[in-house]
Amino acid sequence: MRISTKCSIAVHCLLFINEYGNIKKTTSELLALSTGCNPVMIRSIFSALKKAGILIVPPGTGGARLACPASEISLYRICTALEPNVLEKMIGLHPFPSALCPIGRSIHAVLDNAYEKIRADMQKSLRSVTLEDIVRQYHNNQG
Amino acid sequence: MRISTKCSIAVHCLLFINEYGNIKKTTSELLALSTGCNPVMIRSIFSALKKAGILIVPPGTGGARLACPASEISLYRICTALEPNVLEKMIGLHPFPSALCPIGRSIHAVLDNAYEKIRADMQKSLRSVTLEDIVRQYHNNQG
DNA sequence: CCGAATTGTAATTTTAAAAATTACATCTAA
DNA sequence: TTAGATGTAATTTTTAAAATTACAATTCGG
Numbered sequence A, B: 001m002r003i004s005t006k007c008s009i010a011v012h013c014l015l016f017i018n019e020y021g022n023i024k025k026t027t028s029e030l031l032a033l034s035t036g037c038n039p040v041m042i043r044s045i046f047s048a049l050k051k052a053g054i055l056i057v058p059p060g061t062g063g064a065r066l067a068c069p070a071s072e073i074s075l076y077r078i079c080t081a082l083e084p085n086v087l088e089k090m091i092g093l094h095p096f097p098s099a100l101c102p103i104g105r106s107i108h109a110v111l112d113n114a115y116e117k118i119r120a121d122m123q124k125s126l127r128s129v130t131l132e133d134i135v136r137q138y139h140n141n142q143g
Numbered sequence C: 001c002c003g004a005a006t007t008g009t010a011a012t013t014t015t016a017a018a019a020a021t022t023a024c025a026t027c028t029a030a
Numbered sequence D: 001t002t003a004g005a006t007g008t009a010a011t012t013t014t015t016a017a018a019a020t021t022a023c024a025a026t027t028c029g030g
Helices: A005-020 A028-035 A039-051 A075-082 A102-127 A131-142 B005-020 B028-035 B039-051 B075-082 B102-127 B131-142
Strands: none
Touching (some): A005 A028, A005 A039, A005 A075, A005 B102, A028 A039, A039 A075, A102 B005, A102 B028, A102 B131, A131 B102, B005 B039, B005 B075, B005 B131, B028 B039, B039 B075, B075 B102
16 A cells, blocks of 8 residues: 555645634535545544544534644654554565465565665654644745 | 555566576566466566566566676666656645645645655665665575 | 534445456567 | 467456445534
8 A cells, every 4th residue: 555645635634724723613524625535534534643642623513723733743643643554555565475486485574674674764754754844835835 | 556566576586586597497477376476467577677677588488587786676676667656656645635725726736845855765765775685685584 | 402513433335556367469499 | 380488458357545425423502
């Protein structure tokens, strides 16, 4: 699985809430309109962000708001909130190498070793970008 | 799109050819057996590796062999041979943000800016692992 | 306390992407 | 010339992502 569009939708919503959360009641309906996806998708994303301590979502009434400063919300936190094993699933393994072949028997162990390095680098990279950076970029863009 | 299983299958095949290419005629049929996928998939992967200057595939007769030293074949070269825009497709963008919303209008530009950093880091990481490393790991694993 | 507006979530359907299969033309060397 | 390969297009199957439907639970103004 790639890093799905959910991550981009989540960033979109968090940015929206950060910028306009005080002047608009940020409901799943409103954010569905803004992102162009459906309200159930938004609620499912919010549910995951809530569990991860990123977002406060008052049930019943609308008006989600950030649970912590934007500088503490990295892309890594967002991605793993939405899909805990995102890095493991990022690079696909062929599921049925032959046990009759010496390469087939050890390929998964060998690849895991190589991919582990890629995953560690990717984690570091995803940690290095925060919602704060994205907010700054949005402001520059609005210039 | 994630980095598909094609990349893992390609590494499997290249490792096989590097280790046993001189004592076995490495046909698409044989590698299909070893990897557990079908011969057409192998031929399609070989076709891409051939165009990228990684593999020599004599048409008609079997017996593919490496076109350059294992130390020059990085995971990045393999991945991009198989799917040129692999990094661009790695993180999904939601396709229809609303043009009526200020966030909706600029979200793609803002995300592209953030994701570009992730992609650059990922490229560097994928470049840092070569078939030579994987061959070494295979030998360690064999004891 | 009622009811409109909202969140929470399970179940289902639709859509899109990955992989396998089929088919057949082309190439090579014995 | 023929058996055993590769090359590739077209189709089908399988799997994963996303949308939709449905409805229970929550909140708060009146």
